[in-house]
Amino acid sequence: MTTALVTGATAGIGREFALQLAARGDNVVLVARDVARMEAFAAELREAQGVEVEVLQADLTRREDIGRVANRLASTDAPVDILVNNAGYSLKKSFLDNEVEVEEAVFEVLARAVLVLSHAAGNAMRARGRGSIINVSSVASLLTSGTYSANKSYVSVFTEGLAAELAGTGVTATVLCPGFTHTEFHERADLDMSKLPDFMWLDAPRLVRDALADVDKGKVVSVPGRQYKAFYTALRVIPRPLVRSRSRRAHRPSSD
Template sequence: MPTALITGATAGLGAAFARRLAADGFSLVLVARDAERLASAAEELRLRYGVSSEVLPADLATDEGLQKVEARLREGVDLLVNNAGFGHPGSFLDVPVEEELRMLKLHCEAVLRLTLAALPGMKARDRGAVVNVASVAAFLAGGTYSASKAWVVNFSESAASELTGSRVRVMALCPGFVRTEFHRRASIDTSGIPDFLWLSADDVVREAMRDLARGRRVSVPDLRYKVISAVARLVPPNLAGQVSRRIGRR
């Protein structure tokens, strides 16, 4: 039975990945900060899909948490989903530098370290995959969040290029607005986001897994966001950033 390790596994896209992979017959390693919520998620998956779920409480914005998950990855997994992340409600100049550094630790250093912990074993077995959850924000100018997600896309594409010729895949997943806890937990006002821009987490994961099977290095779920990301690459960065901020926040 293949094994998947998912970070940020108790809510949103992480929980959607857990449901999808459990339905596909994966045994799971669920990583998140809240041990009680992890245990509840694991039990729910066991009852619904009959799969085993190992729980690994860890704060990936700390060295201790990263080391714990790195050690588990070196034991071997078939799929790593780097999903853990968070947002800020304020603009770049309004956010304490400590919080900006915590974001970079989680969005960039954690993705780097966990990917590097998983890939050697995958490469030796000549099978496996890493999905790094980025965002359509990676293609827009929007503070540290957008910059960190742009790094995730660039890093994922670079790693995928280095694995050319093997059966190991690395893909950046770049969804748009998804109905999850993300915005509420970040205290971000979403009232200015049009209804037609919202996606469901299960739909995003379904398209992500299809793109992974096709060997895509970057997955942008949904035609609407494929168009938005393509246009964002063509217009001046300052204009794209202004539009993004106007839509995303009041």
């Protein structure tokens, strides 16, 4: 039976991945910080789907915790067939207004954890000749919106390179690049999204369903939603000075 490990598994896109993977019969390893919340979710999955669910507490801002998750992925006794690197969060303040320690913490979660966990999973999966790595990035990876965009850009380019390295091994790597999605993400970051038009929002269940279909097809880049497919394509060809000019306007001090 297939086993999937999902980071950031108790909320948002990560929770939806765990739900859908369990629904199709995969055993699941939940990785998050809140043990009580994970245990409650694990009980829900076991009762609803009859699958095995393992709870692995980890704070991915801590390198020793990242190491424990990497060790789980490297296990030969209880192999993991699917890795979903989903854990992440956003910062409300701009880069220079944050303490550098705050920026380092988000870098650990968004970038370094993806690197370390992909390395552990990639080697273990390659040795077995099968497996899938799904790294959740964002269409923001093509923007210049502070360190969130920078970290997600790293995830996108890294995953494309990993996919090339794994070609022909039986292991795939897919980078998922969603846009605005109805989850707890923006509320947790204390971001006011009330002015965003309805057509810009994605539905998490549909997003994950489409992403898993793309993984099954061996796609390297998965962009959910027609609106974001168009946005992603446009951003890849728009001259970078125009992209940067939009960012400069967003960060311009108010005259009030």
